[in-house]
Amino acid sequence: MRSRHCNWCCHDIGECEGMNAWVETIEVVVHEAAGGTDDTRVLRLARQDGAPLPAYRPGAHVDVYLPNDLVRQYSLCGPNPQASDYRIAVKRSSESRGGSAWLCSHAGNGTQLRIGLPRHAFGVDETAAHHILVAGGIGVTPVLSMAYALQASGKSFQFEYFVRSEADTVFRDEIMRSPLAAHTRIHPALAPDAVRERVAALLAESKPQSHLYVCGPAALMQMTAELARAALGDGNVHMEAFGPMAPAEAGEREFVVKLGSCSTAVVVPPARSVLACLRDAGHEIGSSCEVGVCGSCMMRVIEGEPDHRDSYLTDDERMAGTHFLPCVSRSKSPVLVLARDT
Numbered sequence: 344m345r346s347r348h349c350n351w352c353c354h355d356i357g358e359c360e361g362m363n364a365w366v367e368t369i370e371v372v373v374h375e376a377a378g379g380t381d382d383t384r385v386l387r388l389a390r391q392d393g394a395p396l397p398a399y400r401p402g403a404h405v406d407v408y409l410p411n412d413l414v415r416q417y418s419l420c421g422p423n424p425q426a427s428d429y430r431i432a433v434k435r436s437s438e439s440r441g442g443s444a445w446l447c448s449h450a451g452n453g454t455q456l457r458i459g460l461p462r463h464a465f466g467v468d469e470t471a472a473h474h475i476l477v478a479g480g481i482g483v484t485p486v487l488s489m490a491y492a493l494q495a496s497g498k499s500f501q502f503e504y505f506v507r508s509e510a511d512t513v514f515r516d517e518i519m520r521s522p523l524a525a526h527t528r529i530h531p532a533l534a535p536d537a538v539r540e541r542v543a544a545l546l547a548e549s550k551p552q553s554h555l556y557v558c559g560p561a562a563l564m565q566m567t568a569e570l571a572r573a574a575l576g577d578g579n580v581h582m583e584a585f586g587p588m589a590p591a592e593a594g595e596r597e598f599v600v601k602l603g604s605c606s607t608a609v610v611v612p613p614a615r616s617v618l619a620c621l622r623d624a625g626h627e628i629g630s631s632c633e634v635g636v637c638g639s640c641m642m643r644v645i646e647g648e649p650d651h652r653d654s655y656l657t658d659d660e661r662m663a664g665t666h667f668l669p670c671v672s673r674s675k676s677p678v679l680v681l682a683r684d685t
Contacts, residue, residue: 368408369396373454374428379513382435383481384447388458389428399424399461401492402485402556402583406459406637407431407446415442416636418485418558418583419461420514422521424492429458432513434481465583467492471554474500475545477567479559483513485583486558490523502527503545505538505563535562542567546574554579583654598674602626603645603682617669617679628669628683635671642667647679 375387390396404418421430435447450456467474467489474493478486483504493500502523506512509531518527530541546555555571557564557580564582571580595613600621602609609624611617618640621628630640635653644667651661653668660666667681 368457368459371456371458373450373452376451379432380511383513384433384450386450387428387430395427396429397460400463400466401488402465402467403461403463405461408457409442409445411445413442414637420484420487422491432481432484465581468554472499472552473550474498475549475553475555476500476502477555477557479505479563481513482559486556487514489556494522500526504529505533506531508532539566542570546570554581557582599678601680621669630670633670635668640668640670642669642681642683645680645682647674647676650675
């Protein structure tokens, strides 16, 4: 069944006193759980009531609402976006804050979960003459669904998959036994300089009007995007991250945040987030991912210049400077005045 819950606190409507928009969720059950690699779990999700799940476009992801009150985002990586179930892959992170660890340890056949409707922030540009797909590690999940769609539609594409080792290659056997194999090159255990050289070489060989899509570790994405924008242009480069893209920088400065008409100034020191400082000051602000990817803590900018470090806002939204994610972003101006986004 579907239910509606609050994106501010994740409670059902009848229990919630939150302030953000209501969002629709679907009750699902894990009907298959398998190990993709030693530290990766591949889960198939189906609706509890047996009805079909909504179709999605390749590159889409869903929010997964866990029983330990966490919300995490996972790309849909099945070969058919019209299938009756969804497939996600979860990599256990050594820095897990409870999401991947819970799913890898506790999610098995019959586990009940809630998910949001598919989100389509990352997808194939149908105008491209050629598609360059670049994946790093578990970042293969959205890229894999794109590869299947491009193969099915007969589009021109290549799939470059960078991994730490052969043993860490999620979906390796599936890819290499399918028609995708003719378009795929898997690159295990390359040093960072060698990865850069490989990306630069494939861009140098790229066809006119190519578009590049990348998902993976922040360092790979930043390096690939930098090279691709220089070679293909900003509009031909697409990426998705499920973690903060911009790490804390040396020499961070202290600044002040105010909430709307509230005259109380909240000081944000270099080592703390705006979200944490506002909460310490007594402001109840909901959040879920706290790494700048889900948008649930988003606020409006009333005054000041944000220093955007999230992976949620579009380039146009960052340029407009009207919205702000306090979990990761900071301020370029001495004072930043914010309001809760309702």
